[in-house]
Amino acid sequence: MATDPAELPVVGTDHDAGFGSVYSAVDAYYSKRITEFGPIPLGVDWTCLPTQQMRFVQLLKLCDFGSPFSLNDLGCGYGALIDYLDWRHDNAEIDYLGVDLSDTMIRAARDLRQDRRKISFEVGTRSPRVADYSVASGVFNIQVHESREVWESLVARTLEDLYGTSRLGFAVNFVTAGRGGTLDSHGLYGTDPPKWEDYCHSAFGAKTRVIDGYGLSEFTLLAWRREPGTLSARTGSGLLQ
Amino acid sequence: MGIGVRAEDIYIPTFLDLFNLRFGHSLSRDPASPNYGGIAEIAALQREFQIFRGGRPFVETARLLGLGGIANDPAKNWWFEQLAKLPHFASDTSENGDERIVNALIANLARDQPLPCSMRAHDGREMDASRVIVSENATPLFFFDYRNYLTISLPMRPSTGSATQAGSSGH
Numbered sequence: 001m002a003t004d005p006a007e008l009p010v011v012g013t014d015h016d017a018g019f020g021s022v023y024s025a026v027d028a029y030y031s032k033r034i035t036e037f038g039p040i041p042l043g044v045d046w047t048c049l050p051t052q053q054m055r056f057v058q059l060l061k062l063c064d065f066g067s068p069f070s071l072n073d074l075g076c077g078y079g080a081l082i083d084y085l086d087w088r089h090d091n092a093e094i095d096y097l098g099v100d101l102s103d104t105m106i107r108a109a110r111d112l113r114q115d116r117r118k119i120s121f122e123v124g125t126r127s128p129r130v131a132d133y134s135v136a137s138g139v140f141n142i143q144v145h146e147s148r149e150v151w152e153s154l155v156a157r158t159l160e161d162l163y164g165t166s167r168l169g170f171a172v173n174f175v176t177a178g179r180g181g182t183l184d185s186h187g188l189y190g191t192d193p194p195k196w197e198d199y200c201h202s203a204f205g206a207k208t209r210v211i212d213g214y215g216l217s218e219f220t221l222l223a224w225r226r227e228p229g230t231l232s233a234r235t236g237s238g239l240l241q
Numbered sequence: 242m243g244i245g246v247r248a249e250d251i252y253i254p255t256f257l258d259l260f261n262l263r264f265g266h267s268l269s270r271d272p273a274s275p276n277y278g279g280i281a282e283i284a285a286l287q288r289e290f291q292i293f294r295g296g297r298p299f300v301e302t303a304r305l306l307g308l309g310g311i312a313n314d315p316a317k318n319w320w321f322e323q324l325a326k327l328p329h330f331a332s333d334t335s336e337n338g339d340e341r342i343v344n345a346l347i348a349n350l351a352r353d354q355p356l357p358c359s360m361r362a363h364d365g366r367e368m369d370a371s372r373v374i375v376s377e378n379a380t381p382l383f384f385f386d387y388r389n390y391l392t393i394s395l396p397m398r399p400s401t402g403s404a405t406q407a408g409s410s411g412h
Contacts, residue, residue: 037311048307050286057289176274215285217277 019154023101023125025144030077031104039078039108045142051216052137055173056084058211058220059135062171068093070131072165074158075139076100079109082119094118101125126161134162134170141175143189151189156199163204169224172196176218193219242330243365243396244323252316253397257360259308264358266385280357287350299342300324330396331372338373342393345375349391356391365396372396 030044037043046052063069073081076098085094098121100106109121122128139158143151162170177190193210200206200223207226212219246253264283268276283306286292292302300321303309309317330338349355359381365371379392 042307042311049305050290050292051282054286054289176277213285214289215278215282217274 019125019157022144022146022150022154025146026142027101027103029142029144030100031102034078034102034104034108039080039112041080043108044077044080044105045138052080053084054214054216055137055218055220056081058214059137059171059173059222060089061209061211061220062135062169062222062224063133065089065092068095069133069168070095070129071097072127072129072131072134072162073098074100074127074134074136074162076109076121077102077105079113079119079121081135081137082113082116095131096120097122097127097129097131099124099127126158127165130165130167132166132168134166136162136170136172138173140172140189140191142187144187148189155189155196156203159196159199160203163200163206163223163225166225168228169206169222171220171222173218173220176212193221196221242371243398244326244362245400246397247400250316250319252310252313252320253362255310256308256316256320257362259310260303260358260360263306263308264360266357280355284350284355287347293343293346293350295343295347297343298325299327299339302343327373333372333374338395341373341375345391345393349377356389358393359390360393360395362397363394365398370396 033045034043041047041049041052044052046055063071071094073079073096077100079098081098082096085092085096095118098106098109098119100109100121101124103123106121106123113119127134136158140151140155146154159170159172162172174193174196175188175190177192193212197208197210200208200221204223205226206223208224209222210219211222214220263279265279267279267281268274270281271277283292292305293299303324304321309320311317327339327342328337332338332341334341336344346358349358356377359379361381363370363374373396374392374394376392376394378389381390381392
């Protein structure tokens with residue numbers, strides 16, 4: 001289950017250093033979306049509810065619903081994952097924390113779900129707590145005006161954060177660029193599965209699974225710790241000792 | 242009979258295109274391709290969520306998929322109002338217009354290789370034409386080197402027109 005944030009060592013006050021302008025641009029992009037469309041899939045840049053929920057289906061293949069667990073939802077938007085969990089996993093006991101860098105998103109999420117037990121939201125670029133699992137849907141897709149190099153540095157940093165704040169594993173999704181191709185058009189970041197799957201192997205020693213073929217031009221990457229709650233030498237943040 | 246179209250309803254072709262883009266042929270059968278999508282996406286959504294199902298009006302799924310667009314709320318609402326009338330339309334089978342569309346889509350999406358779909362309109366002022374017509378052996382987008390489409394044709398007419406007027410004017 002979740003670790004008390006007070007037990008976490010300080011990761012560093014300069015966590016956002018180097019990416020401040022990137023986070024600001026992403027914040028501006030999504031805050032504008034939610035302001036324009038409200039708390040609906042379009043407000044977080046998905047075409048419709050079924051495609052938004054199709055991503056949740058894939059991401060949650062990470063989790064063992066047979067026992068209670070804690071879940072961090074990075075880039076939670078207005079908290080749409082909660083609606084999906086209510087719909088399809090109503091009996092599951094989940095301690096949920098949604099994190100989003102957009103204050104506008106978090107306010108919308110809180111407004112929608114006041115007085116819900118074991119559901120909370122925080123503004124931030126990483127989770128302030130360790131949970132059993134972490135998911136992040138669509139957080140790597142819009143690279144705004146950043147170069148591919150900068151964006152991939154941010155992706156790597158985010159994966160490290162997800163790994164460092166997940167006791168059992170994490171799941172993310174990417175727009176697919178095709179085998180060996182790229183798709184840097186219209187501010188969209190596209191990649192191919194081996195790149196980040198290999199990264200999770202080498203950086204974290206994680207067990208991974210790639211899911212595609214679910215109708216969308218993307219793939220989902222699931223990554224589990226080989227030994228729950230232990231650290232790899234590479235990350236060494238001390239979060240999960 | 243059919244959907245009565247006013248002069249200001251200039252977004253109708255856009256609404257038809259919104260359907261046609263989402264239900265059109267996938268540019269790739271390779272899930273790893275950025276061109277994967279179209280009917281493959283809809284088929285996947287159907288397998289996972291049964292977005293089309295018996296007893297659920299077509300308009301509900303159209304709303305769910307955002308087939309009214311985002312640019313013009315009055316136009317979108319008008320379009321959904323028209324789609325909501327489909328249960329009152331006849332079809333080329335014993336089903337009503339709404340059942341005909343939904344059942345045809347369910348059957349198509351259950352195939353191993355669903356046909357891409359095309360929505361279009363026909364002149365509802367013609368005698369015996371005020372029905373929803375669905376066909377499977379059509380090539381409405383003949384300029385694509387592609388196989389057949391499941392074609393859904395909606396009856397439409399000018400909102401001031403009638404079958405009698407249409408007949409007298411030679412339509």
